[in-house]
Amino acid sequence: MIRLDRLTKAFKLKGETRYIAKDVSFTVPRGSSVGLLGRNGAGKSTLLRLIAGTIKPTSGRIIRLANVSFPLGFQGSFNGSLTGEQNVRFVARIYGHDTDELVNYVQDFAELGKSYYMPVNSYSSGMKARLAFGVSMGIDFDYYLVDEITAVGDSNFQKKCRRVFEEKLQNSDIIMVSHSNAALKDYCTTGIVLEDGLLTYFANIDDAIALHDENMARR
Template sequence: MIKLERATKTVRMKGVSKAIIDDVSFMIPRGKSVGLLGRNGAGKSTLLQIIAGTLELDKGRVIRRGKVSWPLGFQGSFQGSLTGEQNVRFVARIYGVDTKELVEYVADFAELGAFYHAPVRTYSSGMKARLAFGVSMGIKFDYYLVDEITAVGDTNFKLKSQEVFKGRLSDSDVIMVSHSSSTLRDYCQSGIVLEGGKLTYYDNLEDAITVHENNMKRR
């Protein structure tokens, strides 16, 4: 269970303050994966960071019952001066998982070769994404947060990533941001629409998609 209590977050966009969420009390239950929909600039990625705990609220609080991942599409948490392996060791200590197992898992999964032992600042964006995805798949979470990415790399790597990810979701949930309705349908059963600083939950994903599409028509 993830619960927001009187949560408010305001950001500045082009010099103007905008409430991403405005005094929101809301609960995301366990047991169904959720697609997060909203207009461009509505604050979907910001909301994922709030849920993950990497961004603080202005007011209110987030209650998490269960282990929540960082946003899988976000690679900014890596320390550029450390190698990929050193970053993985650091994450393992923070999350209390077996360091040796996670280091070996990511080495095999991410397929970075010698770059695994090179500073992350030398990585391409695709290599960082593969490292981030590998670390995420190597740790068991109750909730996986996904921001516009479910796999990276060549066709074979994408197929491998999708297979592993779907396996993780056999007993975990995902909260996913994607502009692709078909991608949301592949992974999610329910939906949340972020509109005007408020969140509305729909038990059926198709209902959420319909509401979102109608909102988009009222630009």
């Protein structure tokens, strides 16, 4: 379960305060996967980072009674001068996972070949995403935080991701940022729409998509 307790997150930009969330409280129960919808710049990725705990709320708090992953996104979370394999070792250690097991798992999963032993700086964005996806799938989290990363790689890799993801969904939930309605419907049961600092929670993802489409048509 993840609980947002009177959560406020604001940014000051040139003297103007912009709210991502303003005094928001609600609970995401275990067993439901959430899709985050909103226009560009609404703060979907920021909300994901807040839930992960990589950034702190302006006020209020987030209570996580679950094992939450790091946010998986395109920007990557790797040290560029280390090789892919060394980065995986690092992640295994900080999460207390068996190092060799994770290294082997990601080697099989990400199919990076020789590049696995080359510095991440030399990777394409697709290769980085494969590595990131592999690492997080190798560790058992209750919640996987996914930022627009499902459409990674070629169709073979996508099929594989989908298969592993569906396996994971037996025991885990995902919180996902996506602009693809199809992906949201595939993976999520509930939805949150972000608009002007307001978060609206829907128990049914279809209702969330409907409101989001309406928002987009309006402005």
